Amino acid sequence: MKAAARALIALSVLNAIVGASSCPPPPKPGDPLRGLAAGELDRFRKGQEVFERTFTAETGLGPLFNADACGECHEDPVLGAAGDEVELHVAALRPDGFCDPLADSGGPVIQQKVTPALEQALGIDREPVPATATGRASRSTPSVLGFGLLDAVPDREILSRADPRDRDHDGISGRPNRFFDGRLGRFGRKALVPTLREFNAGAFTIEMGITTPATPAEETVAGRPLPAGVDPTPEPELSEEDLGLADDFVRFSAPPLPLPLDHEGERGKLVFGSIGCASCHTPSLSTGQNKVRALSYKRVDAYTDLLLHDMGPERADICLGLAQPSEFRTEPLMGLRLKKTFMHDAAATTVEEAIELHGGEATAARNKFRRLGPRERSALLEFLSAL
Amino acid sequence: MNPSPRTPFRALATAFACALCAATAGGQPASPPAPGPSQVVTGTVCRSDAEAGTLDLLTGTGHALRIIHVRLAADVKVKGRGATAVTALAPGAVCRVECSHAGAAVTAYLVEVLEAAPSRSQ
Numbered sequence: 001m002k003a004a005a006r007a008l009i010a011l012s013v014l015n016a017i018v019g020a021s022s023c024p025p026p027p028k029p030g031d032p033l034r035g036l037a038a039g040e041l042d043r044f045r046k047g048q049e050v051f052e053r054t055f056t057a058e059t060g061l062g063p064l065f066n067a068d069a070c071g072e073c074h075e076d077p078v079l080g081a082a083g084d085e086v087e088l089h090v091a092a093l094r095p096d097g098f099c100d101p102l103a104d105s106g107g108p109v110i111q112q113k114v115t116p117a118l119e120q121a122l123g124i125d126r127e128p129v130p131a132t133a134t135g136r137a138s139r140s141t142p143s144v145l146g147f148g149l150l151d152a153v154p155d156r157e158i159l160s161r162a163d164p165r166d167r168d169h170d171g172i173s174g175r176p177n178r179f180f181d182g183r184l185g186r187f188g189r190k191a192l193v194p195t196l197r198e199f200n201a202g203a204f205t206i207e208m209g210i211t212t213p214a215t216p217a218e219e220t221v222a223g224r225p226l227p228a229g230v231d232p233t234p235e236p237e238l239s240e241e242d243l244g245l246a247d248d249f250v251r252f253s254a255p256p257l258p259l260p261l262d263h264e265g266e267r268g269k270l271v272f273g274s275i276g277c278a279s280c281h282t283p284s285l286s287t288g289q290n291k292v293r294a295l296s297y298k299r300v301d302a303y304t305d306l307l308l309h310d311m312g313p314e315r316a317d318i319c320l321g322l323a324q325p326s327e328f329r330t331e332p333l334m335g336l337r338l339k340k341t342f343m344h345d346a347a348a349t350t351v352e353e354a355i356e357l358h359g360g361e362a363t364a365a366r367n368k369f370r371r372l373g374p375r376e377r378s379a380l381l382e383f384l385s386a387l
Numbered sequence: 388m389n390p391s392p393r394t395p396f397r398a399l400a401t402a403f404a405c406a407l408c409a410a411t412a413g414g415q416p417a418s419p420p421a422p423g424p425s426q427v428v429t430g431t432v433c434r435s436d437a438e439a440g441t442l443d444l445l446t447g448t449g450h451a452l453r454i455i456h457v458r459l460a461a462d463v464k465v466k467g468r469g470a471t472a473v474t475a476l477a478p479g480a481v482c483r484v485e486c487s488h489a490g491a492a493v494t495a496y497l498v499e500v501l502e503a504a505p506s507r508s509q
Contacts, residue, residue, distance in 0.1 A: 097505075098478035100433060103445060103452035180445045180452075181429035182481040182501050193449050202449015215451045322505070 027254035029145065029338060030078030035294040036252055047249025050242045052079055055208055060237025062209040063118035063230045064111035064127050064219050070203070070246065073141040080253050082339050083141035086346050087112065087207075090133035091318035099319035105130035105223035108320060109206040121227040128222045135325055137317035139189060140346035143335050146255025147187070149300040150332070151196035152287035155184045161282065161305045172279045172361050174307035177321045177329070186306045189344040190320040191329035200247045204238055211235040212243045252294070256335035258301060259386040268383025271376050276365035280309050280330040303333030303387065312359020317345070326360060336387040351384050425487045428455055432480045432504070437473040442495065444484060457484060460496045467500035479504030 027034055032044045052071035055061040066087050067073050073083040088110040092100040101108040111127045119125055129136070164175035176184050177191040187193040193202065201214035211218055213236050218226055261269065272278055281303040290296040308327040316326035323329075328344055341347075342354035358366045372380065430446035433454060440459040447453045465472055467483075476482065481502035486495040 094478075096478055098433070101445070101452050103433075103447065104443070104454040108452065109450055178481075180431040180447065180481070188450060198449040200449070202447070202451035205451040206449070215448045217453065219451070 026257050029254075029256040029335065030080060031254050032252045033148070033254045033294040037293070040248070040252055040292060040294070043245055043248040044252040047245035047247070047252075048079060050246040051249045055210060057115045057117065058233070060208075060210045060233045062113070062115035063226055064221065065113050065115075065209040066109075066111050066207045067113075068208065070208075073207070074144055076340065077338055078145075080143065080145045080250065081335065082143040082341075084340065084346075085141050086138045087141075088129070089137040089139050089318055089320075090129055090135065091137075091320060092130075092132050092134045093319050093325065094134075099321065099323075100132075101320060102130050102133060104220075105132065106220060107133065108318070111206070111209070111219065115209075115230065117230040118221070118226070121230050122221065124221070127219075130222055135318035138345040138347075140341055140344065142189070143256075143338070144250045145253045146300065146302065146332070146334050147196050147199075148251035148253065148292075148295055149255060149287055149298060150186065150285070150302060150304075150306065151251065152290045152292075152295040152298070153186075153285045153300070153306070154288035157285055157288070158184065158186065158306045162307055170279060171364055172276075172309065174280065174305055174309055175322075175327075177308050177323050179321065185321060186329075188320075189328055189331075190318075190323040191306060191308055192321045192323070196251055197247055200250055201243060204243070204246075210237045212238045213240045214243065251292070255300060255302070256338055256387075258334075259337070261383065261386055264379045265382045265386050267376075268379035268381065271372065271380040272383055275368035275372070275380075276362075278303075279365070280305055280307075280362065281333055282330075301334060301387075303336075304330040306330065309362070310360035311362060314359050315343075315345075315357065333384070333387050337385050351381060426493075427483060427485050428457075428493075429481070429483045429501070430455065432476050432478050432482060434478060435473070435476045437476075440473070442476060442482075442484075442498070444482065455493060457486060457493050457495045459498070460494050463495055463498060465498045465500070468503045470500040470503070473498075475500060475503075477504040 024034060032041055052069060054069045061068050071079050073085045074080050075083050090102055090107045090110055092102055094100050106127050107130060110129055114125060159176060162174050162176050164173055166173045179185050179192060179194050183194040185191045185194050187199040193199045201212050204210040204212050205215040209219060216235050218231055282305040283303055284299050284301045287295055287298045306329060308323050308329055310326050311328050313326055319325050341349055342351060343357055348354035348357055355366055355369050428444060428446060430444035432442060433445040434443040442457040442459060444455045444457055446455060459473060465475060476498060480500050483499040483501055484495045485497040486493050
């Protein structure tokens with residue numbers, strides 16, 4: 001009897017050990033991806049420190065900036081998630097039809113804060129808006145959780161869903177944006193930026209005024225060079241190592257996993273597809289081969305096609321690259337339940353409001369949403385609240 | 388991952404500057420540097436002035452966008468997408484520009500049009 005009991009206990013312990021190692025709990029929001037190597041996990045931890053580091057003028061902040069740390073904006077409910085800050089972007093749609101992001105006069109991101117030294121030198125408390133701007137845009141802080149997986153999606157996967165001339169006559173066109181050197185874009189609300197590395201490096205400079213080896217020049221003040229003495233820190237203000245660590249923190253962050261669906265949620269998922277939401281909010285994308293095993297050949301339930309879609313004239317703000325003022329990249333819905341505001345400009349405070357703000361190519365889906373009965377509507381919202 | 392285009396460019400520019408210094412050092416008579424592939428920049432034409440022989444090229448990293456002011460060499464070659472002349476360098480065209488640096492001045496001696504400017508007919 002005793003031997004049998006011992007064997008049973010030993011088996012239970014073994015089962016617990018094997019079970020724990022073979023089936024770890026799913027990542028919580030803010031956790032690293034499962035399956036990272038020890039060195040990658042170490043870089044995630046060290047990168048987290050850079051991501052939440054508060055910069056000062058002495059360590060490179062400004063002279064123009066929107067925030068003094070990545071984590072000042074990407075913070076709610078965990079580091080790397082969304083935030084309540086809304087910033088200002090500008091562009092000019094010129095008479096010759098060219099979309100000018102006003103890079104030589106301070107655009108496209110207009111910084112809302114300045115260091116005391118710059119305020120004293122120029123008597124300004126924010127960057128002036130260029131007089132030539134024809135459009136202004138509000139941009140909320142996106143969650144960057146899971147962006148490493150989006151970065152690992154091959155171009156061909158994105159381009160395979162493009163239908164710029166709507167050849168299948170479903171009313172959904174979807175077209176790619178391209179960076180100024182011709183590469184396919186995917187990051188940013190207008191899908192301008194091709195890679196996560198560039199998205200992150202550029203953000204240090206435009207959001208915090210921190211120069212990096214990839215972005216060694218400071219922002220100008222509406223196109224004018226900085227006055228002497230206001231930026232004493234030598235460039236680059238962030239080392240290659242720290243830039244790489246911050247990049248790896250974002251790259252190795254796990255996307256918030258959807259909550260398990262009950263019967264109503266499953267029904268809502270079907271409604272999501274049947275009324276046409278999934279035509280743009282593609283439920284899942286696949287990554288390609290990647291040197292990071294945790295990013296290689298993975299499915300990411302991002303609910304985006306990373307393409308531009310016309311959202312209608314009511315939402316139109318600025319052009320950027322090939323994107324027209326009314327065109328926006330399909331917003332990823334992963335982690336939707338963690339957000340407090342919705343849409344690229346934080347114009348909605350509930351998911352229902354956000355759906356109501358869809359126009360253009362999404363008009364048919366929005367109208368079908370309006371016609372849903374109470375049970376279908378409730379099921380759809382139940383599904384969305386689990387993302 | 389696509390590496391940032393700037394780092395190799397800076398290395399090339401530094402190498403070019405060093406080569407230039409070496410060539411002009413030691414009391415050698417100064418002569419204009421022979422145009423070589425000192426730097427390659429790919430960007431979108433933001434403004435062009437065929438008469439003045441200048442080009443503003445839009446490039447950058449992420450949303451940190453920058454304009455590179457390029458002077459076109461008198462004998463600049465223009466090719467690609469049917470383009471043969473500077474007049475083809477319309478705003479919106481994506482171009483690969485081979486240029487040389489002298490201080491802040493950037494002089495292009497070859498411009499390859501990779502994508503023609505989008506049609507503005509609509």
